Amino acid sequence: MGRLFNKYRAIVGDEAIGRIEEKASPFSEKHVVHVNSTYYGGGVAEILKSLVVLMNDIGVETGWRMLRGNPEFFEVTKRFHNGLQGEKIYLSERKKEIYVGESKLNSLFMHIQRHDFAVIHDPQPLPLINYYKKKGPWIWRCHIDITNPNRKIWNYLTQFIVKYDAMIVSEYRYKKKLPIPQHVIAPSIDPLDPKNMDMRDSDVAKYLRIGGIDLDKPLITQVSRFDKWKDPLGVIEVFNRVREKVDCKLLLLGNFAPDDPEGQGMYDEIMARKGDNKDILVINQTNRRLVNAVQRASAVVIQKSIKEGFGLTVSEALWKGTPVVGSMAGGIPLQIRDGVDGYLTSNKNECAKRVIELLNNRTLAKKMGESGKEWVRKNFLTTRHMEDYLDLFASLSKK
Ligand code: UDP
Numbered sequence: 495m496g497r498l499f500n501k502y503r504a505i506v507g508d509e510a511i512g513r514i515e516e517k518a519s520p521f522s523e524k525h526v527v528h529v530n531s532t533y534y535g536g537g538v539a540e541i542l543k544s545l546v547v548l549m550n551d552i553g554v555e556t557g558w559r560m561l562r563g564n565p566e567f568f569e570v571t572k573r574f575h576n577g578l579q580g581e582k583i584y585l586s587e588r589k590k591e592i593y594v595g596e597s598k599l600n601s602l603f604m605h606i607q608r609h610d611f612a613v614i615h616d617p618q619p620l621p622l623i624n625y626y627k628k629k630g631p632w633i634w635r636c637h638i639d640i641t642n643p644n645r646k647i648w649n650y651l652t653q654f655i656v657k658y659d660a661m662i663v664s665e666y667r668y669k670k671k672l673p674i675p676q677h678v679i680a681p682s683i684d685p686l687d688p689k690n691m692d693m694r695d696s697d698v699a700k701y702l703r704i705g706g707i708d709l710d711k712p713l714i715t716q717v718s719r720f721d722k723w724k725d726p727l728g729v730i731e732v733f734n735r736v737r738e739k740v741d742c743k744l745l746l747l748g749n750f751a752p753d754d755p756e757g758q759g760m761y762d763e764i765m766a767r768k769g770d771n772k773d774i775l776v777i778n779q780t781n782r783r784l785v786n787a788v789q790r791a792s793a794v795v796i797q798k799s800i801k802e803g804f805g806l807t808v809s810e811a812l813w814k815g816t817p818v819v820g821s822m823a824g825g826i827p828l829q830i831r832d833g834v835d836g837y838l839t840s841n842k843n844e845c846a847k848r849v850i851e852l853l854n855n856r857t858l859a860k861k862m863g864e865s866g867k868e869w870v871r872k873n874f875l876t877t878r879h880m881e882d883y884l885d886l887f888a889s890l891s892k893k
Contacts, residue, residue, distance in 0.1 A: 496548070496551030496552040496553070497551070498547065498548065498551040499511070499514075499515075499548055499551045499552050501686060502685070502686065502875075502876075502877050505685050505686075505871070505875070505877075506871070506875060506877045506878075510877055510878075510881075511877075513881065514552065514877060514880055514881050514884065515552060517881060517884040517885065517888065518549075518552045518553055518554050518880075518884055519553070520888065520891075521553075521554045521610075521884065521887055522553045522554065524554060524555065524610040524611065524630075524887075525555045525556075525557070525608060525609045525610050525611075526549065526554060526555065526556040526557070526609060526610065526611045526612075526613065526887075527556070527557045527558070527559060527606050527609045527611075527612050527613070528542055528545075528546060528556065528557070528558045528559070528613045528614075528615065529558075529559045529560070529561060529604070529606070529612070529613070529614050529615065529619045529622065530542060530558075530560065530561065530615035530616060530618070530619065531560065531561040531563065531568075531571070531615075531616065531618035531619060531753045532560065532751055532752050532753045533560055534751070534752070534780065535719065535749055535750060535751030535752060535753075535754070535780070536719060536751040536753070536754070537637065537681060537803070537804065537805075537806045538615050538616060538637055539751075540683075540684075540689075540806055541681055541682060541806070541876075541879070542558050542615075543684075543687075544682075544684035544687060544876045545682075545876060545879060545880065545883075546558045548876060548877075548880060549880060549883070552880070554884075557609075559604055559606065561596075561597075561600050561604075561618050561619045561622075562600060563596050563600075563618065563753070564596070565755065566592055567592055567593070567596040567618075568618075568752075568753050568754070568755055569755050570589045570592045570593050571593065571617060571618045571753065572753070572754055572755055572756060573589065574593070574617045574647055574651070575616075575617060575638060577643065577644040577646070577647035577648075578617065578638045578639075578640050578643045578644070578647060578648065578651075579638060579639055579640075579643070579723060579801040580641075580642045580643060580644060580801065581644060582644060583644055583646070583647055585646050585647060585650060590650070593621065594621050594624075597619065597620075597621035597622050597624070597625070598621075598624075598625060600619070600622065601622055601624075601625035601626065604622070606622075606626060607626050607627060607628075607629060608629060609629060609630060610629060610630035611630050611631055611632075611633065611887055611890070612626075612628075612630070612631075612632045612633065613633045613635050613662075613883075614632065614633070614634050614635065614658075615635045615637065616635070616636065616637055616638065617636075617638075617651060618753065620634060620651060620654045620655070621654050623654060623657045623658060624654070624657070628659075630890075631659035631660060631890045632657070632658050632659055633658060633659065633660045633661070633662060633886070633890075634655055634658040634660075634661045634662070635661075635662045636661060636662065636663050636664075636668070636803075637664060637681070637803040637804065638803045639665075639668065639801040639802060639803050639823065639824035639825075640663070640668050640670065641667050641668060641824070648670075652672070655672065655674070656672065656673055656674060658674055659674065659675075659890060660674060660675045660676070660677060660886070660890060661674055661675070661676045661677070662676075662677050662678075662679050662886070663676060663677075663678055663679075664678070664679065664680055664681055664803055664804045664824075664825050664828075665678065665680075665804075665824060665825050665828060666678050668824075677886055679879065679882045679883070679886070680804065680825070680828060680873065680874060680878075680879075680882075681803075681804040681806060681825070681874070681879065682809075682874050682875055682876045682877075682878060682879035683806055683809045683810050683813060683870070683874060683875065683876070684875070684876045685813065685871075685875055685876070687782065688782045688783050688786065689782040689783070689785050689786050689810065690786060690810060690813055690814075691786070693783070693786055693787060693790060697783070697787070698786075698787040698790050698791055700787075701781070701783050701784045701786070701787035701788075702787055702788070702791055704781075704784065705747075705777055705779075705781075705784050705787070705788070706775075706777075707745065707775060707777075707788070707791070709791060711741055711742050711743050711773070712740070712741075712742040712743075712793040712794075712853055713742065713743055713744075713745055713788075713791060713792045713793055714733060714736065714742055714743070714744050714745070714792065714793065714794050714795075714796060714849060714853075715744070715745040715746075715747060715788055715789070715792040715794075715795050715796070716729045716745075716746055716747070716795070716796045716797060716798065716807075717747045717748070717785055717788065717789065717795070717807045717810070717811075718746075718747075718748055718797070718799075718807060719748055719749055719750065719751055719754065719757060720748045720749070720750060720757045720758075720760040720761040720764065720778070721754065721756065721757065721760055722756070722760055722800070723799055723800050723801045723802070724748075724797075724798070724799050724800075724802075725798045725799060725800050725821075726746050726748070726760065726764050727763065727764065727767055728798050728800075728842060729744070729746065729796055729798050730744065730746075730764070730767050730768065730774065731842050732796065732798065732842050732845045732846045732849065733773075733774065735842065735843070735846035736846045736849050736850055736853070737773065739850050740850055740853045740854065742773070742793070742853060743773040743774070743775065744773065744774045744775065745775045745776075745777065745788060745792070746764060746774070746775070746776045746777070747777045747784070747785065747788055748761070748776070748777070748778055749778065749779070749780045750778075761776075761778060764776055785810070786814070789807075789810055789811045789814045789816055790814045790815075790816065792811070792816055793816075793852065793853055793856075793859065794816070794817060794818075794819055794836075794849050794852045794853060794859065795807070795808075795811035795816050795817070795818045795819075795836075796818070796819050796820070796845065796849065797811075797818055797819075797820040797821065797826055798820070798821050798845060799820075799821055799823045799824070799826065800821070800823060801823050801824060802821070802823040802824035802825055802826055803824055803825060804824065804825030804828070804829075805820070805823075805824065805825050805826050805829065808820055808825075808826055808829040808830060809829050809870045809874040811866075812829065812830075812835055812836070812863065812866030812867055812869065812870045813866075813867055813870045813871075814863075814867075815860070815863035815864055815866070815867050816863050816866075817835060817836040817837075817852055817859050817862035817863045817866060818830055818835065818836040818866065819836055819837045819839060819845055819848045819849050819852070820836065820837070820838055820839070821838070821839060821840065821845070822838055822839075822840050826838070828873075829869070829870070829873075829874065830866070831865075831869065834862065834865050834866075834869075835862055835863075835865050835866030835869055836848075836852075836862055836866060837851075837852075
């Protein structure tokens, strides 16, 4: 029994713990490796940080490798990312050369040929498959909203994707016409991470103080990387509409990911739009406990993404009993049952209307937050995610 894993018993119950241990036992001699392109900033790194440790804890030897890329490479892969989310991109021969060239270089030192399962996350490391002889199945784990990708980029990337033995997406709607099996696995949050674990009120107050956040008015928050897809400027507009009816303040808590070169530009635009409005706070720092405190202290959390692979920040807020008003993008409707755990909205007016409703009806907000927490407990915790991976490994082993 993994000592760390055992701590989850109190949260998910004996039955789930026993089931996962049983499913892990056939893989105790196996080696798994995950590859992505950043150790911090963004949801993929968040997930792997807990998942990899817990898999090792229950006896499935699991490694985590990071793709090294130069700034030019990450410029190209962010374009690809944008293209997969539907943006027009110019796919030049130069971009392809940079993309494939960097993958080839990485393959020279990444050493993943001895693994029974290789899980490759997102488009950055996708071409690695060209440079290895597979020992076991290779799985491409796509975290992006690919409901409506730019055709050119999708067709280009397909040549790599079809070499994989399976693909994982976060949502049924992301499945594609492809000759390889596709599995739907929702991402997860770790309830025992400092970002999500229980926090005393005095600690919440302490971290708010550290962050310079005064709770003199109800707080509306969006926690997200500074990225246009998260629509922070739209959130400011929503806030301005809410502010006409209810006195409150807005917090945009964000960070930059090393594999996203567009972050600084977005941050500068937000600061310009904020101007000297003292009721809009923009915080740029990655402190897990501050995120925890803020998600607890907020009256309402917003996730107004335009495209969103999943959006861990939604589950994180619900787990703290805070209702979320989200957009309909990608994985958000999986996490919010409209009118139960918060609201799903399709434009700024609706979003503002629902935020106002929750600010004015604290009993309803509390009730929604509580149901959201149970919904997350059932569906979006790391333990469920581990079980899904183990089921997938079992099904791929049968072939
Ligand atoms: N995050 C953070 N600090 C910030 C902004 C975001 O720690 O200032 C975390 C957030 O709590 C979540 C992750 O980064 O765990 C973002 O994951 P999500 O799936 O919401 O979006 P992604 O960045 O992967 O698009």
